[in-house]
Amino acid sequence: MIFTAKSAEFLRWAEEKEKNIPQNSDGILVNIHDINNVKTSEIAKIKETIYKYNSCIYSSKIALKSNTNLLKFVELVGMKTYDCNNIESSEISTITPLQNSKINYIPYTDKLLNWHTDGYYDKKSIFSWLLHCVNPATQGGENYLLDHELVLREYLLRNDDINNLMAEDALTIPASKDTSRPEISTYIFSFKNKYRRLHMRFSMRKDNIGTSAKASPAIIKLKEIIENDCAKYSLTYKLQKNEGIITNNILHGRKAFKDDKVKRKLLRIRSYERL
Template identity: 40%
Template sequence: IPYTNRPIGWHTDGYYNSPDRTVRGLALHCVRQAESGGENRLMDPEIAYILLRDRNLEFIRALSRGDAMTIPANEEEGQDAVRAEQSGPVFSVSPADGSLHMRYSARKRNIRWRDDCATRDAVTALEEILADPGVYGFRYRLSAGQGLISNNVLHDRSGFEDGKGPGRLIYRARYYDRLENTGPDAQFK
């Protein structure tokens, strides 16, 4: 879906990656915007964590389990798996710097949630928060020459339509490191 004009639901990049390939930072650069649509919504995962925690601390415990969310293997019939099955928490803390990381996808297919009441209730609560992020959500449509550099934030994208000329072109880069000086011990100068 990322390479189509269809809408993409809330997610963090690389949610299907293995833990040693955790995406912690990202950059987008718009070369050409679509004729219409292609707007992103962004939300800081730490805000999502706080809002969820304030509803019920058990939601955080459920989504911090190592088997909270599983992405099935990406397999093609008759071939080896393109990507192995990946289970892991939605919320985790980096041992390197103590920063919070969120691994999430609002997908309804090709995702398995831990099958217990606590996880189901936590996922429902998170979906409610993301359905209406209020003042904590940021909505923006990149124009040509604009970009976004951030830690791996929650984001979605509306569908878009290209005109008759060259279509929408967005370059995307993902990084295994967070932006410098953005962890819990950040020193601003």
């Protein structure tokens, strides 16, 4: 793709993208009978939905019986290799508020989680992820979703190019002593992957993240577009028990929440494959 708003290739892509914009969360919802034994037709519908919208919400009538069954499910969808860079060093990470923990990662609290893509701070790119709800929050905890391709579309319709956002030093994430992660510099938008499809590395956070002098003005514009011009495209959905979200690592976030005796509990899988 030629990365200018005036190119015929971009305009064709933008027009095609406009045809695949869900009006609400129902537009990406797929009902399945049993997540432990998913039908071929149900997998096909999930894949079709992700292909069109880069995300899918599924709802299973029967509860998940084991983590092994969840891995079998995502493998049928297209995930093959998994990121284990989490506090459990496992393919499946349990996302729930941690009490009396030295780890202060926002996902493991009940706080609001702003717009971001997963693994923007890692050297190896995350191309897809799943969140499966075991227990919903008592109050709040809704997830919000935004197709990153729509963000690119809106940005280029208002700005001539994205070269500074594609630079390999657009963002710099400092080293982490807690996880022994080294400093990393990275792009925000890139097509340089085996899929030749858009991959995005981004976070709205202001602390513990640096921007290059060239990219800073473009990043300010990008944040404004995400919060304002793209608001009409964002979807908000509260996962209930036995429901989940699968995406091609689109922009997403989470509202703050409160629990009673039963804590909000989600299972997360991150994959190196695009779906």
